[in-house]
Amino acid sequence: MDPARATPHAPNLTVPSTVLVHLNGQLLPHDRAAVSPFDRGFLFGDGLYEGLRAFSTGTPHHPHRIIGLNRHIRRFQRGLDLCGIHYNAALLAPITEHLLAANHLHDAFVYWQVTRGTPDLTSGPVRSRVMTSPHPPTVFAYLSPLPPLDLTSALPAAKRAGCQRDLRWHLGHIKSISLLGNVIPAIAAHQAVAADEALLIRAMPDGRRLLGEGTYTNVAVVRGNTVRTPTLTATSILPGVTREIMLELDPAIREDEITEDELRTADEVLLIGTTTMITAVTHLDGHPVGNARPGPHAHRLMRLLCDALRENREDIPTPTPAPAPHGADA
Ligand SMILES: Cc1ncc(COP(=O)(O)O)c(C=O)c1O
CATH class of the missing domain: 3.30.470.10 (Aminotransferase class 4, branched-chain amino acid transferase, N-terminal domain)
Structure with missing residues (x-):
């Protein structure tokens, strides 16, 4: 394989x-x-x-x-x-x-x-x-x-991705079960370049083409030592739990508008998600990303995440339930 x-x-x-x-x-x-x-x-x-x-x-x-x-x-x-x-x-x-x-x-x-x-x-x-x-x-x-997680030595996985147009609605923050808008580009990218994930590009009214997210992952791009991830609002994407955790673990990650050109010329492209954790995109539309191996930031961010999981630092406190209104059933 x-x-x-x-x-x-x-x-x-x-x-x-x-x-x-x-x-x-x-x-x-x-x-x-x-x-x-x-x-x-x-x-x-x-x-x-x-x-x-x-x-x-x-x-x-x-x-x-x-x-x-x-x-x-x-x-x-x-x-x-x-x-x-x-x-x-x-x-x-x-x-x-x-x-x-x-x-x-x-x-x-x-x-x-x-x-x-x-x-x-x-x-x-x-x-x-x-x-x-x-x-x-x-x-x-x-x-x-799922197989057990090896939190002391897990390495970022590697996947292929392909770009597809984002034709979905503008309520990307709602994790709707209506996933046809995710399924269609995932199938298209798989058929076009044997991609494991499709990266969704939104054509903006001003002519720019902006990266949003994958069909089941959030995305980050690396140039030099700068790691950036698309803002939640520019193209209306899911506020991924893993994205949220990574922004807290590494405050240097910038939320930004990211163009398709910046994606295609990045040193590293990372997929971020619950089971994906930090996964490196090694090929984008069949072209190698960097040296076609998980790069230093993929390794670094995967380590940050695994350390936080091992040390029980990734969650927020359990919210205290609101008191039941007087006379209401428990
Ligand atoms: C469209 C989309 N973006 C991003 C994610 C990653 O979110 P999370 O980190 O909460 O798994 C998912 C997860 O299913 C998703 O479906």
């Missing part, structure tokens, strides 16, 4: 034939978990998701942690509130613990999805854009196993 294409997250892990998933308060074998075809997530993509990573710590009392758990809860809650989907995202923390225990996993990708739910069929047309009666949201979570 071409070492430039090796990734630490493409293992030959055996996924058990039955996975226990969480659906609407129940723990179920995945093949018994059923959602109505009238669920708004299925019909409209009317829902949000989060992708997290649990990793084993090697300590008996806390055998695993979830990277940036409270940051994920905060981002999810903001998205749910913005969309008017009524759900307390903090409930997903104990649900995830339950799932990890039930599936006997410490190292896993963790997926949460909450949709606006399934309308009551007697309350109006099922495809009514506006919900006419209140429905409970649909809450789904599953895990898939």
Whole structure:
């Protein structure tokens, strides 16, 4: 296998034939978990998701942690509130613990999805854009196993990327389950240059072409000793949890508008994300980036991240729950 294409997250892990998933308060074998075809997530993509990573710590009392758990809860809650989907995202923390225990996993990708739910069929047309009666949201979570993280000596992985036009909406901060705008460029870049990730370029009204993010990662570009990552607002991108962590760990990283030309002439191009961690782009549209190997900043930032994870420094404190209004149910 071409070492430039090796990734630490493409293992030959055996996924058990039955996975226990969480659906609407129940723990179920995945093949018994059923959602109505009238669920708004299925019909409209009317829902949000989060992708997290649990990793084993090697300590008996806390055998695993979830990277940036409270940051994920905060981002999810903001998205749910913005969309008017009524759900307390903090409930997903104990649900995830339950799932990890039930599936006997410490190292896993963790997926949460909450949709606006399934309308009551007697309350109006099922495809009514506006919900006419209140429905409970649909809450789904599953895990898939990942190899353990080696936080003392993990190296940045290496991937190929290709540029594609960003044709998505302007609400990139909402982690919508409607991912067609990400799937189409990912497939196109894969078909064009065998890319593992598509880097999305937005054509701006003033004629500039700006780098936004990948289809499942944030991006940083390096020139000399300057590391820059696109601003959240210039092209409307996801406030990635890992991006947020890296900006705190290395305050020298600049948030900036980055043109396609700057991307194409960078010394290093980095992908940043929950399972991606810090990954070097070694080829962009088939051309080598730098010397086509993970460069010094990829190594440095990967080390910063792994050290913070090992020392439990990457998260924010658990928010204290707001007191229940007088007389309200707990
Ligand atoms: C479009 C997009 N950008 C960036 C990211 C990285 O975000 P995070 O660091 O929270 O995983 C993701 C993750 O799924 C994503 O889908």
